Amino acid sequence: MAVILLSTLAILLLSPWIIPYALHTLSRILGSHIRSKTLSRRETLFDFTKSDLQIQGLPLPISEDGDWEKIEGCAVGSAPNGDKPDKEWKGVIGFFHPFCNAGGGGERVLWAAIRACQRRWPEAVCVVYTGDHDTAKEQIIKRVQDRFNITLHPPTLHFLYLSTRHYVLSSTYPHFTLLGQSLGSLILSLDAFTLLVPDIFIDTMGYSFALWLSKLLFPNVPTAAYVHYPTISMDMLQSLDASDDETKGKGLNAGAGVGWRGKAKKMYWHIFAWLYSHTGSTIDVVMTNSSWTQSHIRSLWGPKRSPSSHAIEVVFPPVAVEELETAIPVSAESEKDRLPHLLYIAQFRPEKNHTLIIQSFSRLLHSLPQSPSSPSSPSPSSIPSPSTIPSPSTTASTRPKLILIGSVRDDDDKKRVYKLRLLVHSLGIKEDVEFICDAKWPVVLEHLGRSSVGVNGMWNEHFGIGVVEYEASGLISVVNDSGGPRGDIVVMVEGGRTGFHASTEEEYADAFREALDLSVEEKVAMRLRARKSARRFTEEVFAGKWISHMETLVSLQMKLSPPLLPPG
Known part of the structure; x- marks a missing residue:
C-alpha cells in the first residue's frame, strides 16, 4: 500500500514535467511520420x-x-x-x-x-x-x-x-x-x-x-x-467599454461590453488574447506591416518571446510607387486633367466602412448648390441643409463624384455591394457614385490619374496600401484618424500636410470640401509632398x-x- 501511495505521489509531483515531455515526444513522432509521408x-x-x-529555359536571372x-x-x-x-x-x-x-x-x-x-x-x-x-x-x-x-x-x-x-x-x-x-x-x-x-x-x-x-x-x-493586423488587440478590448458617443467607427463590437453578455465577451476575449500571445511567442521571425501593428504585436507577443529572439520589425x-510616378504626372499643367472625383480603393468588406464614406459624401453633395441638371431628391433628415454648412467653391458643373473600386471575393461581398447600391439610391446620389468591382490594374491606374482625392474609411487600418497608391499618384488623401494611415502614411512632409484625417461623417465631409477647395498651387504642392512621402514604401x-x-x-x-x- 505504501508503495502505491509513494508511486502516486511521485507521479503527481512529476506530472508538470512528464505531461509536457510526453506531449513534445508524441508531437515529434507525429511530425516525423508526416514528413516521411510527404x-x-x-x-x-x-x-x-x-x-x-x-x-x-534558364532560371530567373538574379538581376532580371x-x-x-x-x-x-x-x-x-x-x-x-x-x-x-x-x-x-x-x-x-x-x-x-x-x-x-x-x-x-x-x-x-x-x-x-x-x-x-x-x-x-x-x-x-x-x-x-x-x-x-x-x-x-x-x-x-x-x-x-x-x-x-x-x-x-x-x-x-x-x-x-x-x-x-x-x-x-x-x-x-x-x-x-x-x-x-x-x-x-x-x-x-x-x-x-x-x-x-x-x-x-x-x-x-x-x-x-x-x-x-x-x-x-x-x-x-x-x-x-x-x-x-493583430487578430486581437488592446484597442479591441478597450472598444468593448466604449460609450454610446464613442462607438461609431470603432469596430463592429464597440460598446458590446455591457451586461452579463458583455462581461462574458470580455472574459472570452482576454482568454483568447492569452492564447494568441502564447502562439505568437514561438515564431522565429516576426515582421509587421506598420508601426501601429508592431506596437500591438510587441505588447502581445513580446513579453513571452525569448530574450534571444529576433526583434519584431x-x-x-x-507599393508600385515607381510605376505610378512614371505613369501619372503631377504639375500645374496636369491639374487640368483631374476631375473632382473622390476615389476609394478597398475590398468590399464590412471593416472597410464604405457606408461611412457614402454617407459623408452624401452630406457633402447635399451642401452643394443645386442646378437644374443636378439630380433632385429630398435631403435625408440626417444631412444638414446647405445653410448650416458653408458651400464650397465647387460649382454644379464640376460636381464631385465618388468612385468605389474593390474586389468581390464571394457571395457575402456581392450582397454587401448590393446593399451599398441600395443605400446610394436611398440617399438620392445614385448618379454620383460609381461601383467598379474586380478592376484590372490599367483601370485602377486610369482612375488614380484622373481623380483628385483618395479616401480611406477603415478604423485602425493596419497599414493602407491603397493610401500609399493615392500619395504616389498625387492624390490628396482623406483617411481615418487611426492606425497606419494616420501614423505612417499621411504625415507631415517638409513642414506641410500630405492629406487630411477624419473620423465622423461631418469630419469626412469637411475634409472632402477642404481638399476640393484648395487652389491649384496648394493642390500641386500637397500632391508633390504626398508623392515624396510615398517613396518610403517602394517595392x-x-x-x-x-x-x-x-x-x-x-x-x-x-x-x-x-x-x-x-x-x-
Whole structure:
C-alpha cells in the first residue's frame, strides 16, 4: 500500500514535467511520420520544376531587370554571425496563404515576397498553400500580373490545394468566431503539412496558431509571420467599454461590453488574447506591416518571446510607387486633367466602412448648390441643409463624384455591394457614385490619374496600401484618424500636410470640401509632398528588407537541419 501511495505521489509531483515531455515526444513522432509521408511529393515537385526549367529555359536571372543589385544592397545582413546564406540554396519555402487569389493588399505582399525569393534563390522552390482549388496555377499567375503588375517565375512556383479552408471562414462559427477560426487554422495547417512539409514555413495571413503547430511538429523548420493586423488587440478590448458617443467607427463590437453578455465577451476575449500571445511567442521571425501593428504585436507577443529572439520589425508593404510616378504626372499643367472625383480603393468588406464614406459624401453633395441638371431628391433628415454648412467653391458643373473600386471575393461581398447600391439610391446620389468591382490594374491606374482625392474609411487600418497608391499618384488623401494611415502614411512632409484625417461623417465631409477647395498651387504642392512621402514604401525597399529576414531564416534552417536536396 505504501508503495502505491509513494508511486502516486511521485507521479503527481512529476506530472508538470512528464505531461509536457510526453506531449513534445508524441508531437515529434507525429511530425516525423508526416514528413516521411510527404517526401514523395517533395521529389515530384522538384521533378516538375526541373522539367519546366528545361522547357522554358534558364532560371530567373538574379538581376532580371537590372536593379536586383540595388535591392541586395538594401538588405542589411541579419544572418547569424553576419554570414550570407548561399545563393545556391535549394530548399522549399512554404507560404501559408489560404486566400491567395483574393486580390487585396495582403496578396500583393505575398506575391512581391515570392518574387524577391525567386530572385535571391533562383533554384529554391516556393510553395503556396491555398484553398482556391477552383483556380489553376496559370490563372492565378495571370491575375497577379493583371492586378498587381508583378511577374512571377512559374517553374519554381507551385500551389498545393487545401480541402479544409471552410474551417477558417467566419461564417462557420456564428459564436466564438475568433477562437473557432484560430482552432480551424490548426486543421487547415495540418492539411497543408500532410501535403508537404517545407524547409521554411511562412504565414502571410495572420494564422499564428498554424505557426505554433509547425513549431510543435517540426522544431527544425524555421517559422516566420508577416502580420498585417493583430487578430486581437488592446484597442479591441478597450472598444468593448466604449460609450454610446464613442462607438461609431470603432469596430463592429464597440460598446458590446455591457451586461452579463458583455462581461462574458470580455472574459472570452482576454482568454483568447492569452492564447494568441502564447502562439505568437514561438515564431522565429516576426515582421509587421506598420508601426501601429508592431506596437500591438510587441505588447502581445513580446513579453513571452525569448530574450534571444529576433526583434519584431516593421517591413512596410510593397507599393508600385515607381510605376505610378512614371505613369501619372503631377504639375500645374496636369491639374487640368483631374476631375473632382473622390476615389476609394478597398475590398468590399464590412471593416472597410464604405457606408461611412457614402454617407459623408452624401452630406457633402447635399451642401452643394443645386442646378437644374443636378439630380433632385429630398435631403435625408440626417444631412444638414446647405445653410448650416458653408458651400464650397465647387460649382454644379464640376460636381464631385465618388468612385468605389474593390474586389468581390464571394457571395457575402456581392450582397454587401448590393446593399451599398441600395443605400446610394436611398440617399438620392445614385448618379454620383460609381461601383467598379474586380478592376484590372490599367483601370485602377486610369482612375488614380484622373481623380483628385483618395479616401480611406477603415478604423485602425493596419497599414493602407491603397493610401500609399493615392500619395504616389498625387492624390490628396482623406483617411481615418487611426492606425497606419494616420501614423505612417499621411504625415507631415517638409513642414506641410500630405492629406487630411477624419473620423465622423461631418469630419469626412469637411475634409472632402477642404481638399476640393484648395487652389491649384496648394493642390500641386500637397500632391508633390504626398508623392515624396510615398517613396518610403517602394517595392525595392520592401524586397531588401524581406530578403534580409529571409536570409536569417535560411541560415537558421541550414544550422538546424540541412535541406533535403532535390533528386539528381
